Amino acid sequence: MTKAPALLPEGLRDRLPRQAEAASRVTRALVDAMRAHGYGRVAPPLAEFRETLSGDDARAARDLLRFTDPVSQRTLALRPDITRQVGRIATSLLAAAPRPLRLCYAGQVVKLRASQLRPAREMLQVGAELIGSDSVAAAREIVSVAIDALDAAGIGSATIDFTLPDVVDLLASGPLPVAADRENLRDALDAKDAGALVRLGAQAYLPLLRATGPFDRALADLRAFDREGTLASRLDALEAIAAPIRQRAALTLDPTERHGFAYQSWFGFQIFVPGHGDAIGRGGGYAIPLGEEQEEPAVGFSLYPDPLIDDGLGAANEAERRIFLPLGHDAALAASLRADGWRTIAALTEADEAGRLGCGWSLGPDGPVAV
Amino acid sequence: MTKAPALLPEGLRDRLPRQAEAASRVTRALVDAMRAHGYGRVAPPLAEFRETLSGDDARAARDLLRFTDPVSQRTLALRPDITRQVGRIATSLLAAAPRPLRLCYAGQVVKLRASQLRPAREMLQVGAELIGSDSVAAAREIVSVAIDALDAAGIGSATIDFTLPDVVDLLASGPLPVAADRENLRDALDAKDAGALVRLGAQAYLPLLRATGPFDRALADLRAFDREGTLASRLDALEAIAAPIRQRAALTLDPTERHGFAYQSWFGFQIFVPGHGDAIGRGGGYAIPLGEEQEEPAVGFSLYPDPLIDDGLGAANEAERRIFLPLGHDAALAASLRADGWRTIAALTEADEAGRLGCGWSLGPDGPVAV
Numbered sequence: 059m060t061k062a063p064a065l066l067p068e069g070l071r072d073r074l075p076r077q078a079e080a081a082s083r084v085t086r087a088l089v090d091a092m093r094a095h096g097y098g099r100v101a102p103p104l105a106e107f108r109e110t111l112s113g114d115d116a117r118a119a120r121d122l123l124r125f126t127d128p129v130s131q132r133t134l135a136l137r138p139d140i141t142r143q144v145g146r147i148a149t150s151l152l153a154a155a156p157r158p159l160r161l162c163y164a165g166q167v168v169k170l171r172a173s174q175l176r177p178a179r180e181m182l183q184v185g186a187e188l189i190g191s192d193s194v195a196a197a198r199e200i201v202s203v204a205i206d207a208l209d210a211a212g213i214g215s216a217t218i219d220f221t222l223p224d225v226v227d228l229l230a231s232g233p234l235p236v237a238a239d240r241e242n243l244r245d246a247l248d249a250k251d252a253g254a255l256v257r258l259g260a261q262a263y264l265p266l267l268r269a270t271g272p273f274d275r276a277l278a279d280l281r282a283f284d285r286e287g288t289l290a291s292r293l294d295a296l297e298a299i300a301a302p303i304r305q306r307a308a309l310t311l312d313p314t315e316r317h318g319f320a321y322q323s324w325f326g327f328q329i330f331v332p333g334h335g336d337a338i339g340r341g342g343g344y345a346i347p348l349g350e351e352q353e354e355p356a357v358g359f360s361l362y363p364d365p366l367i368d369d370g371l372g373a374a375n376e377a378e379r380r381i382f383l384p385l386g387h388d389a390a391l392a393a394s395l396r397a398d399g400w401r402t403i404a405a406l407t408e409a410d411e412a413g414r415l416g417c418g419w420s421l422g423p424d425g426p427v428a429v
Numbered sequence: 430m431t432k433a434p435a436l437l438p439e440g441l442r443d444r445l446p447r448q449a450e451a452a453s454r455v456t457r458a459l460v461d462a463m464r465a466h467g468y469g470r471v472a473p474p475l476a477e478f479r480e481t482l483s484g485d486d487a488r489a490a491r492d493l494l495r496f497t498d499p500v501s502q503r504t505l506a507l508r509p510d511i512t513r514q515v516g517r518i519a520t521s522l523l524a525a526a527p528r529p530l531r532l533c534y535a536g537q538v539v540k541l542r543a544s545q546l547r548p549a550r551e552m553l554q555v556g557a558e559l560i561g562s563d564s565v566a567a568a569r570e571i572v573s574v575a576i577d578a579l580d581a582a583g584i585g586s587a588t589i590d591f592t593l594p595d596v597v598d599l600l601a602s603g604p605l606p607v608a609a610d611r612e613n614l615r616d617a618l619d620a621k622d623a624g625a626l627v628r629l630g631a632q633a634y635l636p637l638l639r640a641t642g643p644f645d646r647a648l649a650d651l652r653a654f655d656r657e658g659t660l661a662s663r664l665d666a667l668e669a670i671a672a673p674i675r676q677r678a679a680l681t682l683d684p685t686e687r688h689g690f691a692y693q694s695w696f697g698f699q700i701f702v703p704g705h706g707d708a709i710g711r712g713g714g715y716a717i718p719l720g721e722e723q724e725e726p727a728v729g730f731s732l733y734p735d736p737l738i739d740d741g742l743g744a745a746n747e748a749e750r751r752i753f754l755p756l757g758h759d760a761a762l763a764a765s766l767r768a769d770g771w772r773t774i775a776a777l778t779e780a781d782e783a784g785r786l787g788c789g790w791s792l793g794p795d796g797p798v799a800v
Contacts, residue, residue, distance in 0.1 A: 066477060067501045072518050075469030075532070082470060086457070094767040096751065096774035096786075098446030099453060103551050104475060104507070104537055106437060125496030129542060129550075130438050136475070136507075147443050156785045158777055161446070166475055166537075171500060179500075180474050195777040302760065380467065389673065396465040403467035406529055406566040414527045415467075 069172040069179030080372030084211045084363050085164045085184060087372075091210035092186045095203045097162035102143035104166070108133045110146055113347065123170045123179075136168040140183050141360055145346040148189040149354060157190025176336060178364060185341075187358035192343035194295040197325055198302065200341060200357040204329065205303050211363065212371060213338075217308040217330040220273070220299075221315045222292050223322040223342070225266070233286045234262045247314035266314055273300060273309035280313060292324065299325070323355065334365055381419040381426055382412035392421070400426075440543040440550030451743030455582045455734050456535045456555060458743075462581035463557045466574045468533035473514035475537070479504045481517055484718065494541045494550075507539040511554050512731055516717040519560040520725060528561025547707060549735060556712075558729035563694055563714035565666040569673065571712060571728040572698065576674050579700070582734065583742060584709075588679040588701040591644070591670070592686045593663050594693040594713070596637070604657045605633045618685035637685055644671060644680035651684060663695065670696070694726065705736055752790040752797055753783035763792065771797075 066072065073081060089099060112119035112135070122135035137143060140163045148159055164184040172179050186203055188196050201218065208216050226244050230236050236243055238258035246254035250267050269279035273296075280293055300309050315328075326342030341359025348354055363371065383392050383404040392402050403415050412420040412429045419426045437443065444452060460470060483490035483506070493506035508514060511534045519530055535555040543550050557574055559567050572589065579587050597615050601607050607614055609629035617625035621638050640650035644667075651664055671680050686699075697713030712730025719725055734742065754763050754775040763773050774786050783791040783800045790797045 066474060066481075067498055067503070067505055069500065070474035070476060072474065072514075072522060073472035074518070074522060075471060078470045078472040079464070081472060082460070089453070093450070094772055096772050099449040100446060101444035101449040101452060103437060103441035103443065104539060105441060105551075110437075123496070123498070125494070127438055127494070129440065132438070134438055143443075147445070151443060151445060156787075158781070160774070163449075168475060180476075191777055193777060199775055199777065401465055401467050403531070404570055406562055406564060406570065410529070416527075 067179075069169075069177060071178070071180075076373060077367060079374070080367050080370075081182060081364075082372075083374070084367055084372040085182065087211040088184045088207045088361060088363070089162060089164050091207040092162035092203060095160070095186075095199070095206065097160040097186045097188075097203070100144060100147055100161050100163055101165065102137070102140060102147060102163070104168075105134045105136050106143070108135045111135050111137060111139075111142065113142070121170050123168050138167055138169050139360075140165055140167060141185060141187060141358060144185075144187045144358075145189070145356065148187070148356075149346055149348055158196065159189040160186070161189065162186040176365075181362055181364050182367075183360050183362055185339075185358060185360035187356055189346065189354060189356040192323055192345075192355035192357050194298050196355075196357045197295065197343060198299045200359055201299050201327060202302050204327075204339065204341060204359045204361075205306050207361070208329070208339075209306070213331060213363070213366060215308070215332055217310055217332075218303065219310045219312055219315070219328045219330060219337075220296055221311075221322075221326045221328075221342075222289070222296070222313040222324065223316065223326050224324050225289065225292070225313050226263075228288050228292070229263070232288045234260075236260050236263075244314070244316070248316045270312045270315075271310060273311045276311035276313070280311075295325065327359070329359075329361070331366060333369070336365070338362055338366060379419075380415075380417040381421055382410075382415060382417035382429070383421050387421050395421070395426070438550075440540075440548060442549070442551075447744060448738060450745070451738050451741075452553060452735075453743075454745070455738055455743040456553065458582040459555045459578045459732060459734070460533060460535050462578040463533035463574060466531070466557075466570070466577065468531040468557045468559075468574070471515060471518055471532050471534055472536065473508070473511060473518060473534070475539075476505045476507050477514070479506045482506050482508060482510075482513065484513070492541050494539050509538055509540050510731075511536055511538060512556060512558060512729060515556075515558050515729075516560070516727065519558070519727075520717055520719055529567065530560040531557070532560065533557040547736075552733055552735050553738075554731050554733055556710075556729060556731035558727055560717065560725060560727040563716075563726035563728050565669050567728045568666065568696055568714060569670045571730055572670050573673050575698075575700065575710065575712060575730045575732075576677050578732070579710075580677070584702060584734070584737060586679070586703055588681060588703075589674065590681045590683055590686070590699045590701060590708075591667055592682075592693075592697045592699075592713075593660070593667070593684040593695070594687065594697050595695050596660060596663065596684050597634075599659050599663070600634070603659045605631075607631050607634075615685070615687070619687045641683045641686075642681060644682045647682035647684070651682075666696065698730070700730075700732070702737060704740070707736070709733055709737060750790075751786075751788040752792055753781075753786060753788035753800070754792050758792050766792070766797070 108124055121138055124133050124135045127134045144161050166180055167183045169179045188200050230240055243260055255263055265283040269276050323343035328337040329339035331338050339361035343357045345353040346356055380401045383402050385405045396402055403417055420429050479495055492509055495504050495506045498505045515532050515534055537551055538554045540550045559571050601611055614631055626634055636654040640647050694714040699708040700710035702709050710732035714728045716724040717727055751772045754773050756776045767773055774788055791800050
């Protein structure tokens with residue numbers, strides 16, 4: 059074994075048993091929690107035509123890892139995201155399925171480039187989409203399902219950070235018209251840049267910068283700021299969404315944060331876990347384009363649990379459940395041990411022995427013996 | 430919803446819930462069976478440098494779906510097979526891990542082109558590799574693990590078709606020298622072409638063409654043919670491998686069949702399932718190159734269960750376990766139903782109703798009610 063370690067491309071890696079098995083456990087727990095809420099698992103392909111993966115989104119198209127398919131002679135790309143694929147399934151193969159349509163998924167996605175915070179270009183994405191509604195009831199369900207999934211996977215003490223993606227549009231079309239370009243206004247708010255707001259002549263929006271932080275306080279600030287009640291239905295909706303999860307997660311509100319998403323409709327959220335600066339998940343309401351200027355409303359969320367798995371989520375110390383089977387062991391007894399949840403490691407030669415093969419037990423004439 | 434169904438590239442497809450959940454169940458059962466035998470799951474990346482995926486094998490290189498990675502400026506390819514990746518892991522990251530090293534895996538692989546028999550270009554591959562030995566004991570274990578995995582996944586009545594990849598070399602270097610090129614001889618035997626054997630002056634090999642079929646009869650034919658005992662150790666080994674699985678699978682022997690594999694060492698096998706002409710799995714002994722003309726012996730097998738899943742393997746009729754939760758239902762009761770294995774489908778509006786949402790049950794004031 060003199061060969062130098064084979065190298066992998068930047069951002070791609072092997073998972074060894076501890077991590078691969080943890081990833082498998084976490085994925086199972088997340089998917090099972092979603093399935094328990096009636097979300098049916100779908101599995102779109104790893105690659106598709108570039109157009110169906112990016113749509114008209116030029117930025118999304120640039121972030122695709124593309125290649126020419128020698129068979130179709132067309133440009134394909136590896137999927138950078140499964141949500142859009144699920145939207146495609148919902149509005150094509152499952153166009154006639156009853157709504158609301160509940161779907162979930164788990165799989166690997168591949169990005170063209172890593173980010174500084176996340177060096178991985180291939181990562182696990184697990185999520186759920188509720189298609190056919192982006193009502194308050196739908197939003198409340200999807201956020202609750204997210205919390206159930208986090209719980210099931212052992213991801214405790216999450217923070218849900220809500221946002222209101224259309225808050226600027228509601229205010230600028232209503233009580234607080236602005237001369238400035240709305241996109242510049244959104245940028246200034248997203249950047250929490252008070253100076254920019256003043257330069258844009260949007261001083262009236264300054265209180266929004268402060269209406270952020272712990273959910274109840276930020277919501278009270280927003281209600282005080284929203285004298286005309288323009289945001290009342292949005293704020294009522296957030297309270298309704300928050301109600302069933304108040305005891306299960308820390309809640310924050312950052313109404314003008316865009317979370318890096320352009321496509322959310324009226325509410326969005328990010329999921330944070332202590333010790334991880336980057337969000338490990340995000341979700342919200344959105345619209346799936348149907349062509350001819352039609353679209354279908356949906357809510358959903360995606361989790362990217364890799365950093366948590368690297369930190370030990372889903373890990374199991376199974377040394378004491380690994381049992382060594384000496385040469386000439388009773389095969390039926392070994393099978394019954396496996397049926398009871400033991401992992402059996404059989405000797406192939408006299409040289410094999412329990413300790414070297416990571417076994418805490420060995421099968422003796424009268425049953426398992428600790429080694 | 431007037432949009433025409435979005436099209437996917439040839440050979441790539443979406444799995445809808447029935448199939449995706451079946452695939453998930455089958456994968457879990459297969460992997461759990463392998464893990465129970467001490468095989469640790471690894472998860473290599475979806476793409477790698479072309480060279481590490483194909484090695485020096487020109488045919489393998491041609492079958493890769495390649496692309497240029499803008500980050501590394503090198504040619505990557507989607508993995509067409511996970512076995513080779515596991516060999517790379519075993520001899521790099523896990524080079525210092527104790528031998529025998531038992532690893533397993535499950536994941537999607539992508540082929541450049543579909544075959545006529547298998548139109549899919551993306552498929553599920555699940556397998557196990559025992560690295561550090563290709564002894565008879567190792568071979569016997571890997572075949573038994575394959576049978577256990579098939580059983581666990583509900584794949585009954587499999588046929589294991591054994592082959593002896595080096596039988597021509599053993600005979601041609603020993604009692605039956607041939608003037609003809611050995612590769613031509615192998616081709617003629619693989620094609621069961623008696624005429625070609627005669628043309629090659631290899632009439633002595635004709636009995637090999639008949640020593641094929643049910644295991645015991647073919648083995649007896651081979652022993653009768655092998656007067657000098659050149660193949661005795663191979664035939665004894667096959668009997669030892671077959672012994673523990675005789676009651677669990679149909680066994681056949683086709684000593685000169687190559688199963689489309691070039692890299693097997695001394696034994697190989699294919700797994701057939703009634704109703705599927707193509708093999709659904711294959712395995713055998715092989716050598717992992719270590720550089721400097723060194724190599725490490727290994728045995729392993731891979732399963733490709735997609736055709737079985739399409740045929741209903743792993744499917745569950747869960748309609749009667751789907752329960753509709755009317756508006757205003759008791760959330761704690763719903764959670765306890767989920768904990769008991771029910772899939773709950775919550776009403777979002779008054780318009781939602783059990784039947785349309787595929788529920789065989791509805792939650793009434795006193796508990797589940799059949800609908």
